Amino acid sequence: MAVQQFANWAAGYRSRSSDEWTKLAGSVSEPIEHQSAVLESIVSANGRTAFGAEHDLTSVRDINAFRKAVPIRDHVEFRPWLDRLDAGERRVLSADEPLLYLSSSGTTGDEKRIPVTRSYLRDCFLPFYFAAGSRVLQEVPEVLRRPDAALNLSQDPRIDGDDGRPHIGLGQLDYAGLGEEAATGVGNLAGWSSLPSAFAGADPLERAYLRLRWAAQHDVRCVIAVNPAIAAALPHLLTHWWPRLVAELAAGTLGGLPHWDPDFGRARALDRLADRRGVLRPADLWPRLDLLVSWSSYVAGLYMESLVADFGPNVRVLSAPIGSAEGPLAVPTVPGRGDGTLMIGSVLYEFVPADESLVADSATLQPHELAIGHRYHVVLSHIGGLYRCATRDIVEVTGFDGRTPQVQFVGRHPRHSIDHELSEPEILQAVAAACAATGTPVRNLTWRSSPAGHEAIVAFDGLRSADDVATFAMALEMALVESRSAYRLARSVGSTDPVRVRAVLPEVFIDEWRRRVEAGERMPRVKDRLLLPHLG
Template identity: 40%
Template sequence: MSSAEPSTAPGPAGPDWTDPHRLRRYRDRVLTERRRLRAAFADPEAGQRRVLADLLEFNSRTEYGVRHGFDRIRTLDDYRRAVPLQTYDDLAPYIERAAAGEPEVLTADRPAVFFTSSGSTGAHKKIPVTPRFMRTTFFPFYYAAWAPLIEHFPDVLAHPGAVLNLKHDPVSAPPTTASGRPHVGASQVDFGQVFGEPLSAEPGTGAPWATLPVPVAAGDHAEKMYLRLRLAVENDVRCVIGINPAMVAALPYQLRLWWPRIVKEIRDGTLGGVPHGSPDPDRAAELERLAARHGTVRPAHVWPRMRALFCWTTAAASLYLPRLREEYGAHVTALPAPVAASEGPVGVALDRHPTAGSLVVNASVYEFADADEDLAPDTATLRPHELEPGRDYHVVFSHVGGLYRYAVGDVVRVVDHLDGVPRLEYAGRATRSDHAGERLRDAQVIRSLDTALRATGLELRGATCRVNTSAQQTAAYEFAVAPLTPWSQEEAGRFTGLLDTALGRESAGYRTARTRALLDAPSLHLLDEDAFQRDWQARVDSGIRPTQVKDRIFRQDPQQWSALTGRTPA
């Protein structure tokens, strides 16, 4: 940056990341859990049998266990026959009773917390989180997930303000279920206090902005993000943790959006208009010169020692992440966040593979089904060793926390098998767009977009689509994209034609619908480069938690489409 070094003072609350003893114990725990997971790869099928036996024995006396004969089940085949594939809606009656305080419904131990779903549509789920689940399923996977970051970028723990953890959002008065249990996101739970795991605090939770030092309304998520960014600008940030890549993509936009306010507050010694620290006109002037020299302001300018990003690197993010990473610095590494959901873990990267994580064989019992199939209670499933590289699969898991043969709604793609287990990358949600039998999934549209981009040399910062069902014409897909640099009319036309062809290769249903004239050729709307980030910010401004505002390939809702494109759908 310049001669004025950012502050490295510890934050006002949270774990003491300046304590060498704590840092040593934290590193040891992270690397130990990775070693244990790798050791389980020596006999993954035995590991799966142990997980199944444990969940059956532990929960055999629950209402669900008795109803499904857990005490009589000995093998996975027995389990498959006794328990149908199911979704959240199937388990919701049991979960609601547990949330009301009824004991031994799904699990032998009572849920201590209910995680909210991270989805942005519909009512938030209540995911039961029990002490046994955290101890045997969650924590081993959770610690191991940080191993590549801690091993290869140890300087991210150099001081408490070295990590900007965008998802960390503690709440002092969380919403609760009918029984008084917190109903919050995983990033809002103090695992040390609730589950006796003080080492579980993530990097960045001891930063000066981890607990905001000025009053702010709990639901004012945009202001909270501003306040954290305002404080982070004065620190030597070396890593950004976002998990949800849309949050990481929004930060450069926010930096430009709020830059005048940030500089003024540094000059005045205020935070959110409240006196905080000492006025620093020299630092403010330095920041103004920085922006003037570059003509804009990017994270790489503000934090020249940035080393790593930690977020999902696949699905829609794969289309924009390479260029986004450059905004943070030419040599910044993007490490993939785990393949996981609020309901449980699936895969975790144990090395610096850019997209894929190894199946967490000691966490849950895993089954899979071809992603092109519609899941039903009796759908035949595959075991992990039966998965084929280059194929997409539905994920079904069972764990001691009370989710049995649970179809989580995510699709994964098998990259390869390593050390005896499949390595998986998140491919998108399992939901389909199906107007004329095309049955398009997120992953198919993303791969088609990528094919068209590679063939034309074009780049973009975001993409989405909808089906135009205007009565005046044959239905057709409309795509809205935000090019990184302007596209000519000829380039846009060629891209759209290649996209149409790629969709036909990805989906036999789409190809048939086009051949039979049930779908017309797709159309393309070119948006400005900040359109998706502006739309993301508007949703956060409306009161949605940032972790819940995710990239969406399909936007059939007319209001959402209009908000992004400025066009009223026909």
């Protein structure tokens, strides 16, 4: 790309990121005031929409009136209003019309379809996006000096789904076409971001290889995955791809087509390195690689340390911003931690204690009312046309930034409960306790529940004997009994069996990821899921 074009983008990105970071830092001491202003902006902008009229939003003056006027709903329950939009009706959920619809699989696998308006981008998403981007700039300033300093694996072209609607994620938006050129994002202006037309029909996995092959010609300092399942797949894919990649380096080809001058020297060096180690790591391709941007909580919290070691000896993790298709949640502000500060100046947040039922009339708490160490369901509202929407995310409060909570994503609450005894956060907490008690690291896991009991399908880090697995199962059982009274009662009366642990190879999880990507799903859609009954 033209040097001046990149310089203009870099200047805009630096300025916007700095501004939004400053705004976030300035908002944390006054959460009540900022949340009141967000509610006022929502009601003022959208009070005279169809949804606003049905819920008398023009009469809402404070959070208590808002709670009385609007019941809590999840994304599925907004479908009647979305159907009206599909039928061509205007001003249904928001005063400005949707530019497009986000499609997300969600961590539970439930398909979501969320409208995106220009006001939502302006007031909610882009402030969140740029504030989070500021953290990347602080860690690797070089990404603003050259376009090839970052490999962004969360970006991929649009792919249509079986329902005929485009599966759009936030990484697929045409920001330049929306007049937001600066939001194109770190790593999205590198040459490999737009593959040659000869590869237009390539599947998502082949496109990932082609981008990696192209990036191997460059000095990458930062890999942006966001979704940790992508980050976990990269070292594994290199074990399969490195012979092809080395051969293409020697031939100067991209996907078998001539593209560069042959680089015999680098090809020989990488070939010798792979022969000596048995694999090529990302840090072998890019010796100065030092940052991985990825979510680092939920299931990834169990395997992130091992994953970073797979990338290379000097690689650090910067937690990606925390959010969902419904809206932004939190921006990481402290290096090395998986939590973040709520975006209280952009989105209206309410919370329901995680041990309470999440229903239409659940009593909610405001951000300043939360308590450290407690877990909550997230309910959000924003100017884009979502009102008291239950995201079904569960977060834990880890601290406060000023008077604003810092939260960490710890699990999901499924729309149709699979198991009434154990929640995702409780399962993950017990597994972490078993790992600590036995000194046994875990690469991934999924969980099955039935009337007879529970089964953990676990990929351990390294081969484990039958005795090792039995010891881990005993530690897991003890952790569940100690932490969950309902489980303890069920065990004491014999209504459920002890938890079972079945060891599988890490490749079982990677193969499932690969199967779905090869079938045509965009990589950002294929996420870790704790409740994945068909695996294994």
